[in-house]
Structures are given as structure tokens and as C-alpha cells.
Amino acid sequence: MDVTIKLALVDDHKLFRKGLVSLINKLNHDYSIMFEANNGVELQQKINNSCLPDIIIMDVNMPEMNGFESVSWLHQNFPEVKVLVVSMVGKEETILRMIKLGVKGYLSKDVEPKELGEALQSIFNKGSYYTDFVTGKVIHSIQNEVSKHESIIEFHELKEREQEFIRYACTEMTYNEIADKMCLSPKTVDGYRKKVFEKLNVKNRVGLVLYAIKAGWVKL
Numbered sequence: 001m002d003v004t005i006k007l008a009l010v011d012d013h014k015l016f017r018k019g020l021v022s023l024i025n026k027l028n029h030d031y032s033i034m035f036e037a038n039n040g041v042e043l044q045q046k047i048n049n050s051c052l053p054d055i056i057i058m059d060v061n062m063p064e065m066n067g068f069e070s071v072s073w074l075h076q077n078f079p080e081v082k083v084l085v086v087s088m089v090g091k092e093e094t095i096l097r098m099i100k101l102g103v104k105g106y107l108s109k110d111v112e113p114k115e116l117g118e119a120l121q122s123i124f125n126k127g128s129y130y131t132d133f134v135t136g137k138v139i140h141s142i143q144n145e146v147s148k149h150e151s152i153i154e155f156h157e158l159k160e161r162e163q164e165f166i167r168y169a170c171t172e173m174t175y176n177e178i179a180d181k182m183c184l185s186p187k188t189v190d191g192y193r194k195k196v197f198e199k200l201n202v203k204n205r206v207g208l209v210l211y212a213i214k215a216g217w218v219k220l
Helices: 014-026 040-046 067-077 092-101 113-126 132-146 160-169 175-181 186-200 205-215
Strands: 005-010 031-037 055-058 082-087 105-108
Touching (some): 005 014, 005 040, 005 113, 014 031, 031 040, 040 067, 055 067, 067 092, 082 113, 092 105, 105 113, 160 205, 175 186, 186 205
Parallel strands (some): 005 031, 005 055, 082 105
16 A cells, blocks of 8 residues: 655645646545645745645745745755755756755656656655756756866775765765764864865865765765
8 A cells, every 4th residue: 555645835836736736636646735835935834843744846936935945944944854846947057056955856847747756756765856857967067066176086095084974975964973973073074074175176065075976986
């Protein structure tokens, strides 16, 4: 028996939301629409620990509180909730920014119903869903991001503890959690962070992750 997947819809176009509800009800799995919201402000008003969806289907461009702000707020307050962006915005920088914020999938609003179902199932069961189109956009941005580097450092050139730090830094773990995992103090881990950033010529954790993906140290 299929597990019921709890969903919420955040989009300022009511007609689109209603069409999406109808489409979801026709999919070959058990879904429950917990609530709908016009934007991030309404989302904040409706979501709570007793009304917590597994996945939120969200647009990017919305009044009062857009998709970027909404995803960022969710990450801070309800990090366990996964977000699938469904939007007509297909700009490379928008997709990459959303992925950096932690969304688990990105689809166009003209997506086929079958693929929407596949995305929801993949996000629920595996944690993410990215189409070839989105992956291509991200890879292109990654290539542009690291093109300023004259060469990519080989992973084996780094010290063993630096390699370990990079592996953990490319996950969703906090620096304190990384310190616990490495059995080190937060101050020592901060030292590794500074050394790695300097060696790779990156300014922040996002830059480190992009560098690691480009170098083939981790996979998207």
C-alpha cells in the first residue's frame, strides 16, 4: 500500500493551482493537499508542526514574498520540508540560485503530468529530482564559476583531513556537526575551512561545493 504524500501548493495564480490539484488527484499515487497559499506570507501563516507537508510545490515569482525568500525561510524554520519548484522561469541563474538554497527539484510549468508524478515520487523516496535540462544549466554555471581558476587541484594533493572536511562540507551538515563528525573542536574545523578556501581560491561554502563538483570530487 502506497504511503500518502502530503503536499502544499504555493503559487499566486489560483487557476494554475486548481489545475495542479486536479492533475495531482489523477496521478497513480496517494497524495493529500494540505493547503494552498498565494505567496510566502500566506505560507508562513498556514504551515506549522501540526500541518507540515512532505513536499511544497512552489513558484518563483510571487508578490509580497517570492520563491527565493520563501525557500530561505523554510530552510531556517522547517528544514525537513522539501521544495519542488514549478515555474515558467527557466533562467540559468534562477535555477542555480534555487538549488543553492536547497530546493530538491525544478520543473517548468509546461511539464508533462507523468514527469510531475515522477518528480514527486523521486523527491519523496530519494530526496531529489533533476531533469537533464536543469542539470545542463547547473553544469554550465559551474563551468563559468570555476573558469577563473587556471587549474583544478587534484584531490590527492590535499591533506587527508582537508579531504575529509571537503566531503562533509559538500553535504547539508553544519560546521558544528562536521566538527563532531571529525572529532575535532569547531575552532580546528574553522582552521581547515580557511586553509581549504585559500588553497582552492574560493570565498565561501557554495564556491567550495561548485569547485568540488567541477573537479569531480562529488556528484550533483
